[in-house]
Amino acid sequence: MAELAGVSKATVSRVLNRPELVDPEKRTRIRRVMEELDFSPNAIARGLSVQKTNTLGLVIPGINDLFFTELYRGIERASRENGMKVLLFDSQHSRHRALEGFTFLKQHQVDGIIFTSKLIDEDYDPVLQRIGIPVVLALAETVAKTPLPAFKVDDVRAVFDVVSYLIARGHQRIGMISGELENDATGALRLQGYRSGLAHYQIPFREEYVEAGNYRFDGGYAAMQRLLERQNDNQLTAICAASDEMAIGAMRCLHDHGLKVPDDMSVVGFDDLSIARMVTPALTTIAQPFSAIGERVVQVLLQMIDADGTPPPCGTYYLPHQLVERESVTTLHRE
Numbered sequence: 518m519a520e521l522a523g524v525s526k527a528t529v530s531r532v533l534n535r536p537e538l539v540d541p542e543k544r545t546r547i548r549r550v551m552e553e554l555d556f557s558p559n560a561i562a563r564g565l566s567v568q569k570t571n572t573l574g575l576v577i578p579g580i581n582d583l584f585f586t587e588l589y590r591g592i593e594r595a596s597r598e599n600g601m602k603v604l605l606f607d608s609q610h611s612r613h614r615a616l617e618g619f620t621f622l623k624q625h626q627v628d629g630i631i632f633t634s635k636l637i638d639e640d641y642d643p644v645l646q647r648i649g650i651p652v653v654l655a656l657a658e659t660v661a662k663t664p665l666p667a668f669k670v671d672d673v674r675a676v677f678d679v680v681s682y683l684i685a686r687g688h689q690r691i692g693m694i695s696g697e698l699e700n701d702a703t704g705a706l707r708l709q710g711y712r713s714g715l716a717h718y719q720i721p722f723r724e725e726y727v728e729a730g731n732y733r734f735d736g737g738y739a740a741m742q743r744l745l746e747r748q749n750d751n752q753l754t755a756i757c758a759a760s761d762e763m764a765i766g767a768m769r770c771l772h773d774h775g776l777k778v779p780d781d782m783s784v785v786g787f788d789d790l791s792i793a794r795m796v797t798p799a800l801t802t803i804a805q806p807f808s809a810i811g812e813r814v815v816q817v818l819l820q821m822i823d824a825d826g827t828p829p830p831c832g833t834y835y836l837p838h839q840l841v842e843r844e845s846v847t848t849l850h851r852e
Contacts, residue, residue, distance in 0.1 A: 574622030574630040591811020623648040651821035658702035664831035672706035680714025687849030688755040737766025761786035779847035798844035
C-alpha cells in the first residue's frame, strides 16, 4: 500500500487516523490506491498496527525535576496534534537506567525516542544501533559516534549573558552555583559561560567563588551554605545559579542566615520555571524555550520516522534564550 502510493507507512497511518495532518496531494494519492486495491481502512489499520504504534518514547532524568513539566507540555501538545501518544521512562538520574530506557521503549514498539538532559557518549552507541529506531535529543549533548540531532539553548552564551548583566548592574564579585561537573555536559558548559564572562570583562576567576550543585533545591541550598562559610574571604555580591531550583535553594539559605535578596545578595537563575515568578522576590533568570524545544523535537522525530532511510538532520540546533529581569538583582553604585 505505502509503496504503491510512494509514501511511508507512517503517512498512510496518518491518513487513516488524522487525515487533516497530511498534505492534500499525498492524501488523495493514498486514497486512490486504497480504492484501486479495494482495501477497507480497518483492514489497512490492522496491517499497519504490527509495524507502527503511533507512540513516541520519552526518557527523562527524573519525574520530580521541575523543568520536565515545562518541556513535557510542548512534547505532549505536538505529539497529540500529530496523532501520537507518549510513553514515559524515568531514568531516576541513573546512567544504567537511562541505557535500559532505550531497550524498554524498543520492547514497547515505540516509533521513535526523545532523550533529555544527560550526555550521550560512546557507551550509548551499541544500544542506539541495536534498537534501530529514530532518536532525538532535547536539552542534551552527544559525543557518541551515532549521528543524532539535538535541540537546546547555547548554555555558554546564556551564562555569559548573565555575567554581563550582573557586571552592568555594578557587580564584580560574582559567585556561581554550577551543575554537576562529572558526566554532565550541561554543567560544564554553564561553568564555561561563567568563566568566559569574567574573562571578557578582565575579572579573575577564583575557585573559591564556585560550588557545585545537583540542579535541585537542596543542592542549591547546600552550595550556598558552603559559599557563606567562606564569605569573610569572598564578600560576594551576586550569585549565578545553573538552575532555578538551585537559585531558589540559595535564596532560602540566605534567608535562613538573615540575609536579604537582593539587598545583601543578588541571585540569578537558569530555566524560567513557573515557580520563578512565584517566589519572593521574583527570580531574575534565563528563560529556556521549553515548549518550543518540545515541539521542535517532535516535529523532527516525526520527519525521521517518515523518512524511510533518509539521513537524519544531525547536529546541535540552538533555540534562542532570553534573560527575564524580575526582582532578585540590585544595582550597586560605586562611590
